[in-house]
Amino acid sequence: DTRRRLLEERGFKNPVLLLHPLGGWTKDDDVPLETRMLQHKAVLEDGVLDAKSTLLAIFPSPMMYAGPVEVQWHAKARMNAGANFYIVGRDPAGIPHPDSTATLDGNLYDPTHGARVLSMARGLQKLEIIPFKVAAYDMVNKKMSFFDPARKQDFDFISGTRMRNFARTGELPPNGFMAPKAWDVLAKYYQNK
Numbered sequence: 001d002t003r004r005r006l007l008e009e010r011g012f013k014n015p016v017l018l019l020h021p022l023g024g025w026t027k028d029d030d031v032p033l034e035t036r037m038l039q040h041k042a043v044l045e046d047g048v049l050d051a052k053s054t055l056l057a058i059f060p061s062p063m064m065y066a067g068p069v070e071v072q073w074h075a076k077a078r079m080n081a082g083a084n085f086y087i088v089g090r091d092p093a094g095i096p097h098p099d100s101t102a103t104l105d106g107n108l109y110d111p112t113h114g115a116r117v118l119s120m121a122r123g124l125q126k127l128e129i130i131p132f133k134v135a136a137y138d139m140v141n142k143k144m145s146f147f148d149p150a151r152k153q154d155f156d157f158i159s160g161t162r163m164r165n166f167a168r169t170g171e172l173p174p175n176g177f178m179a180p181k182a183w184d185v186l187a188k189y190y191q192n193k
Contacts, residue, residue: 001146002087002130003053017054018083024062031164033058035189042181067095067109068117075118079127088115089132143176164190 007015021036031039037058044051061077064070075086095108115131118124136155138145147155158177166173167190173183 001133002085003050006130007085014053017049018078018081019049019054019056020059020078022063023058023060026063027065030063031186031189035185038185039182042185043179046179046181048179048182065095068113071114071117072121072124075121075124075127075129079124083127085128085130086118087130087132088118137174137177139174141176142174144178167191168193 003015003017019040021033021040023033026032037056040056043049044054044056059074059077061073064073066073071088075088078086096106097108100106111134112131115129118127118129134147135144136147136157137143138154139156140151140154145155156174158173163173163178163186165171167183167187170187170191177183178186
């Protein structure tokens with residue numbers, strides 16, 4: 001979507017996506033790098049992302065679970081590697097709020113926090129920040145779609161925790177939730193764990 005909507009429509013002839021998963025330390029309950037790389041390769045094989053315009057490379061940084069500081073580190077490192085645009089995902093690593101009743105979803109940062117932090121961060125003027133469009137499982141169309149607040153009852157936000165529980169128990173996610181080959185990689189990892 002970003003390639004089409006923000007780059008090709010602006011005249012870029014061959015924009016390249018740097019798919020750059022963390023390759024350093026992560027928490028013990030995170031999916032290990034080898035499994036994530038196999039999933040990324042499966043997504044490319046299934047055509048979810050265009051293999052001809054996607055560069056898959058490991059970012060050798062640990063996950064620091066450091067909120068806004070880490071968001072800036074990720075953006076700056078990619079800018080120093082030559083990126084001109086940076087797609088900002090959700091809140092910084094889903095850090096829980098110390099008082100779970102203080103926020104609607106229990107998180108310390110709201111979903112737009114990463115993009116807001118980067119829009120104010122020093123040293124990132126050359127990097128165009130592209131906010132991530134929220135996607136969820138569209139139960140009507142039976143596929144992942146961009147969230148439409150006017151149809152909020154039609155969307156299921158399948159969290160990483162819920163997805164991992166599906167994989168652990170052998171339950172299949174809804175059809176259209178994930179590329180089948182990528183799901184097989186994740187399910188195999190959890191069932192062999």
